[in-house]
Amino acid sequence: MGLEPSRTVLELKELQALTSDENGAQRLAFTPTWSKAREWLKGKLKELPVEVQRDEAGNLWATLHGGLPNALLLGGHIDSVPNGGWLDGSLNLLAGVEILRRFNAQYAGKPPLTIRLVDWADEEGARFGKSLFGSSACSGFLDMDEARGLKDNDGVPLIAALAEYGIDFERVKESGKQLRNAMAYLELHIEQGPVLLDKDLPLGTVLGTYGVERHAVTFRGQAAHSGSTPMNKRRDAFLAAAKMSPEIYRIASRHGGVCTIGACATAPGIPTSVVEQCRITLDQRHLDKAALLGMLQDAKEASGRFATEGNVGVSWKRLWRIDPVLFDELLLTLCDEAIRETCGTTHRMASGALHDAAEVARAGVPTVMMFVQSLHGISHSKIENTKEEHIEIAVIAFDKLAEKAMRRILSSLPR
Numbered sequence: 001m002g003l004e005p006s007r008t009v010l011e012l013k014e015l016q017a018l019t020s021d022e023n024g025a026q027r028l029a030f031t032p033t034w035s036k037a038r039e040w041l042k043g044k045l046k047e048l049p050v051e052v053q054r055d056e057a058g059n060l061w062a063t064l065h066g067g068l069p070n071a072l073l074l075g076g077h078i079d080s081v082p083n084g085g086w087l088d089g090s091l092n093l094l095a096g097v098e099i100l101r102r103f104n105a106q107y108a109g110k111p112p113l114t115i116r117l118v119d120w121a122d123e124e125g126a127r128f129g130k131s132l133f134g135s136s137a138c139s140g141f142l143d144m145d146e147a148r149g150l151k152d153n154d155g156v157p158l159i160a161a162l163a164e165y166g167i168d169f170e171r172v173k174e175s176g177k178q179l180r181n182a183m184a185y186l187e188l189h190i191e192q193g194p195v196l197l198d199k200d201l202p203l204g205t206v207l208g209t210y211g212v213e214r215h216a217v218t219f220r221g222q223a224a225h226s227g228s229t230p231m232n233k234r235r236d237a238f239l240a241a242a243k244m245s246p247e248i249y250r251i252a253s254r255h256g257g258v259c260t261i262g263a264c265a266t267a268p269g270i271p272t273s274v275v276e277q278c279r280i281t282l283d284q285r286h287l288d289k290a291a292l293l294g295m296l297q298d299a300k301e302a303s304g305r306f307a308t309e310g311n312v313g314v315s316w317k318r319l320w321r322i323d324p325v326l327f328d329e330l331l332l333t334l335c336d337e338a339i340r341e342t343c344g345t346t347h348r349m350a351s352g353a354l355h356d357a358a359e360v361a362r363a364g365v366p367t368v369m370m371f372v373q374s375l376h377g378i379s380h381s382k383i384e385n386t387k388e389e390h391i392e393i394a395v396i397a398f399d400k401l402a403e404k405a406m407r408r409i410l411s412s413l414p415r
């Protein structure tokens with residue numbers, strides 16, 4: 001029983017039929033449908049001689065014990081956003097199951113190295129607004145104080161939702177011991193963007209995940225009557241804020257990153273007053289730490305200039321930041337090789353979205369991700385799709401990567 005990539009497509013459809021409705025996938029973490037999806041996954045794993053366990057953070061691990069305790073990790077997440085697609089997270093997992101089957105068959109149940117598949121708990125963070133819960137608990141980077149205060153829209157605390165599934169919040173970081181023997185972590189994922197589609201390539205090697213600087217920028221002017229205040233006498237906070245909009249496009253293109261003004265709120269916010277206060281959010285992302293800082297400095301400088309021009313004040317407040325996470329050089333090379341051997345051409349690209357792989361990499365485990373083309377460049381929606389032919393190519397290439405990584409790890413170990 002070797003690798004059967006078409007089985008991955010069938011199993012993805014099976015999971016979709018089991019856990020979706022007419023609006024898409026409903027595998028929201030720590031809900032009955034998510035639990036059902038996991039039971040289904042465990043059923044698939046039962047056919048293999050793997051040890052299945054759940055760690056303190058609710059991550060599910062399937063271990064195919066090998067000749068050595070040193071482990072090659074494959075990962076994904078079975079949880080989805082509400083009304084999600086059929087591939088985000090579950091492709092990674094089911095490709096991983098197929099690769100476990102191949103290792104099991106090829107090495108008669110005992111590969112030279114231990115191979116482990118992990119289903120991270122609550123990657124999406126859709127319910128509590130905190131992405132990468134299980135993997136950040138495992139990496140040790142989860143902010144416990146912040147997580148302790150999280151509630152869903154119905155006021156249910158994260159801690160209570162976890163307890164319902166037998167997870168003791170105060171112990172979630174004990175899951176970190178799962179990474180003790182980890183030699184490498186590999187994750188396959190749909191691109192969720194248009195880059196590979198534009199290049200007409202099925203697969204790409206992911207260099208790392210973007211660093212993020214996220215700020216609220218508030219301009220303060222003076223409310224004044226919209227009829228009796230001459231145009232040249234106004235201190236219009238909206239005018240200064242609005243100038244930021246085209247400016248961030250110039251900044252992004254100068255540095256090669258991405259910038260987004262995602263929210264804008266005005267006060268007093270009535271038709272008959274000049275805007276006294278305008279608060280915008282600015283989200284900036286780049287794979288290079290220095291360039292990310294450059295984008296932030298440029299935006300701050302521009303905001304100061306626009307404030308001066310409009311005779312208004314400006315202040316900045318950081319909402320969130322994370323450094324770029326760069327994947328392992330050696331694994332990048334192996335990923336390129338695996339893709340080239342499978343479909344001729346590869347493309348190196350950054351990931352704009354965060355993934356569990358970033359947490360594992362931050363924990364110091366050599367990591368790489370492989371992307372497969374997304375149709376429409378859309379995800380987190382029921383129209384999320386990838387050609388079945390590309391799914392199969394992805395399973396083949398990802399399996400090659402797993403074998404190459406295992407061999408590389410073996411050759412690096414003292415005999």
Ligand SMILES: [Zn+2]
Pocket residue numbers: 077088089123189
């Ligand atoms: Zn995902």
